[in-house]
Amino acid sequence: MDKDVAVAAKSLIAHEKPKREAPNRYRSLTLASPLLILLLWECLSRLSLIDARFFPPPSSIVAEFFRLVATGEIASHVAVSLYRIVGGFLLGVVPGIVIGLCIGMYRPIRFALYPLIMALMPIPTLALMPIIILVFGINDFSKMITIAGSVFFPVVINTAAGVRNIDPVFIDVAKNYGAKTKDYFFKIALPGAMPVMIEGIQMGQAIALLTIVAAEMIGANSGIGYLIWTDYKAFVLKGMYVGLVLISFFGYFFSLLLRWLEKKLVPWQR
């Protein structure tokens, strides 16, 4: 009897072990696959099997990156783009959260605003850029508005959905314990909607990066998008690739930052 239990326990451990090791083995794959692609690209480009004008070898892109760093060009482009991204992002996220909470909590506001928001969502803010520039001028603020316009929608919709997803029993609990409007907002709606809301903010973050590149292509004389666009026009594709890699890097960085923030803000999950 005792023996059986011991054997069973052992086999359990034996089963558990490979499961724990697996992620590490796969992690090396995660690293290996892009490296392999880069290596292939490098070889094909050097051997002129693909057109080096369109696909310059990765090593030359890296060299171009360091050249731009040395001249200080990159720093100023990155700084100005980051400023616009962060500004526009906040300008979209904050109203998105506030309006999303209101839509989720109050039926009249939901009926008044939700269909309107759904109808406006498919309109690309980039298409409105000429008007935004006419109203606000060619400056950082008009770029921020453009970004804010595209970030706002996923945030507002996810926040509203997050509030609607809250089990009504918690609203009853709050009511029974004498909650005031402010308590419903800060103790029930905001934390309850947080997990879904953060998914929306993640989406907004990705959209902000898509938008900044396009916005800086249209009316700007600085920024990563401008770098990509001028080099593209001048057919210096090395510089364009540097810009693309930078954008990709920032996308990755921001999503890690938001994941970290999520862990801090939603500690109760799992």
Add this chain to the structure above:
Amino acid sequence: MNPDVKIRVEGLTKLFFKKKVGVCALDRVSFEVKNGEFVSLIGPSGCGKTTLLRILAGLEEASAGTYELVRDDPNKPLQSMIFQERGVIPWMTVEENVAFGLRLRHAPKAEIKERTEYYLNKVGLWEFRRHYPSEISGGMKQRVSIARAFANDPEILFMDEPFAAIDEQNKFILQEELLSIWEETHKTVLFITHSIDEALLLSDRILLMSRQPGRIVREKTIDLPRPRRITAVRANPEMAEAFVDIWNHLQNAVRGSALERRDEWALEPI
């Protein structure tokens, strides 16, 4: 009228409308609960027990009839409810859940700390005070609910099958815990249960409801001396008789043949 009455319910009726079909959940329910009395409501599933409690707790409107909760101490909250299930708020730690009512009514910091600590210890959750509900068992969550209600220190407690989803062993422990806390405070309690044993153990009086539409058809006074223990209740022949009687009533109520034998039943006309 009796000045000692704490809860007075008269002709309370509740109709629900589902797709234009009316459902009568409560049919002219009348009863009184004295100050400091522990009263249980037993009735077949769907007879309107939760509905009745929700109306008294201010979470639902009655269709007709009146009720009154008598306030004796203007500094205390009048009532708190312990919900049937899922009432513990997942984004607050055990400690924050217990302090919820006190925080919402802005009790002094020292009082919040003292009462929260007291009841955390009382229900044996002191070590778990920093855990989130997802990290504790179902029985522990129900302890949180109980501690939260008692920490809020209301004059009246409504409990909706607080132990229904808990295994036997834990149920016995929690019932005795509840008894010991209640005997300290002697709050007025209206307690819903499906368990006859539980009602016999806890109550001063048991109200029996008919099946839907819910009416109160009988009541029984349990004059077993306190403090009570489960074993003592089980061993008492009178209680065994009462058990069978209530059992028969529920059987009849479920089958729908409401052959009520009023003569055996005490006593106070309501």
